[in-house]
Amino acid sequence: MIAEVAPGPLNKVFFTNGGAEANENAIRMARLHTGRHKVLSTYRSYHGSTATAMTATGDPRRWPNEPIAIGVVHFWGPYPYRSPFFSENEEQESERALKHLRDTIVFEGAATVAAVLIETVVGTNGILVPPPGYLAGVRAICDEFGIVFIADEVMAGFGRCGEWFAVDKWGVAPDLITFAKGVNSGYLPLGGVIISDEIAATFSERPFPGGLTYSGHPLACASAVASMQIFKEEGIIEHARMLGEDVIAPGLAEIAAKHPSVGEVRGLGVFWAIELIRDGERTPLVPFNAGGAAAGPMNDVAAACKERGLWPFTHFNRVHVVPPCTTSVDEVREGLAILDEALTVADGFYAS
Numbered sequence: 001m002i003a004e005v006a007p008g009p010l011n012k013v014f015f016t017n018g019g020a021e022a023n024e025n026a027i028r029m030a031r032l033h034t035g036r037h038k039v040l041s042t043y044r045s046y047h048g049s050t051a052t053a054m055t056a057t058g059d060p061r062r063w064p065n066e067p068i069a070i071g072v073v074h075f076w077g078p079y080p081y082r083s084p085f086f087s088e089n090e091e092q093e094s095e096r097a098l099k100h101l102r103d104t105i106v107f108e109g110a111a112t113v114a115a116v117l118i119e120t121v122v123g124t125n126g127i128l129v130p131p132p133g134y135l136a137g138v139r140a141i142c143d144e145f146g147i148v149f150i151a152d153e154v155m156a157g158f159g160r161c162g163e164w165f166a167v168d169k170w171g172v173a174p175d176l177i178t179f180a181k182g183v184n185s186g187y188l189p190l191g192g193v194i195i196s197d198e199i200a201a202t203f204s205e206r207p208f209p210g211g212l213t214y215s216g217h218p219l220a221c222a223s224a225v226a227s228m229q230i231f232k233e234e235g236i237i238e239h240a241r242m243l244g245e246d247v248i249a250p251g252l253a254e255i256a257a258k259h260p261s262v263g264e265v266r267g268l269g270v271f272w273a274i275e276l277i278r279d280g281e282r283t284p285l286v287p288f289n290a291g292g293a294a295a296g297p298m299n300d301v302a303a304a305c306k307e308r309g310l311w312p313f314t315h316f317n318r319v320h321v322v323p324p325c326t327t328s329v330d331e332v333r334e335g336l337a338i339l340d341e342a343l344t345v346a347d348g349f350y351a352s
């Protein structure tokens with residue numbers, strides 16, 4: 001069932017208990033397939049809490065765990081609103097981010113690089129939607145150097161972006177897709193790696209030296225079968241896409257127009273972020289990785305939401321708008337109305 005909805009040549013699945021194990025095994029497959037050891041992943045990413053997945057992670061959760069695994073190199077992905085490449089538009093950002101990736105590969109030694117691992121749409125670290133051309137460019141660079149392209153869709157996949165897989169939005173097929181969470185709506189622990197025919201062929205002659213007692217656990221898989229059937233019967237992917245296009249996008253645009261503290265809104269499907277700023281220079285409402293008193297303004301915004309019955313996910317200077325794929329239009333509107341009110345608290349910190 002998963003192969004049926006996965007892009008083109010991805011036809012086999014290795015099941016795990018969750019997302020970190022999926023990335024861990026995908027990296028091992030890439031290493032064994034290429035005979036190379038390095039993995040390139042981005043700053044501003046989360047890939048899970050096992051050794052290599054945590055090492056690949058590009059956020060502060062990695063720091064206290066270091067050193068763990070070896071052979072991971074971080075690079076910058078595209079982020080038009082705070083461009084690491086001083087870009088002025090999405091087209092430039094895409095071009096420059098691809099050049100940076102290619103340069104990183106060349107200077108690491110392309111023959112040492114097994115995989116490029118990216119979140120198709122970065123989740124916890126900002127709902128960073130890749131600009132047009134970026135994913136196709138990553139595909140082309142990986143092809144040029146014989147590198148395995150791993151798309152981490154643990155958060156972005158199974159409906160959240162209004163598609164079965166986020167890569168579908170851009171018509172790009174990676175070599176490996178990792179998934180978990182949405183595959184069975186989280187009812188039981190389940191994740192996995194969807195494998196291209198070419199990589200699967202590597203392991204048709206020799207075994208993949210990995211395995212998990214609970215790999216393909218029948219109960220967890222049954223919950224995925226049921227969940228996917230309901231996705232199809234009830235048109236949940238289409239519903240999530242509609243919520244994004246018809247309700248959340250216009251609702252957040254209205255909110256952004258009203259509140260000076262809203263620097264940018266971005267996302268797709270039911271996967272959105274509001275980036276809060278404190279002045280016309282895009283200074284984040286709270287600093288990167290702020291804790292304690294420095295995080296105060298964000299805590300105040302979150303408290304204002306909770307007082308009104310909305311439980312928001314906040315991260316650094318962002319509020320994420322990530323309702324379940326099954327949320328009704330009215331419920332989304334109710335949530336957005338609460339956010340609208342709560343954001344006056346953020347406006348109070350804005351210095352014009």
Ligand SMILES: Cc1ncc(COP(=O)(O)O)c(C=O)c1O
Nearest residue numbers: 018019020046047048154155180
């Ligand atoms: C993009 C991404 N990859 C991997 C993981 C790790 O998944 P798990 O917690 O199931 O190991 C997460 C979890 O939040 C995630 O968001």
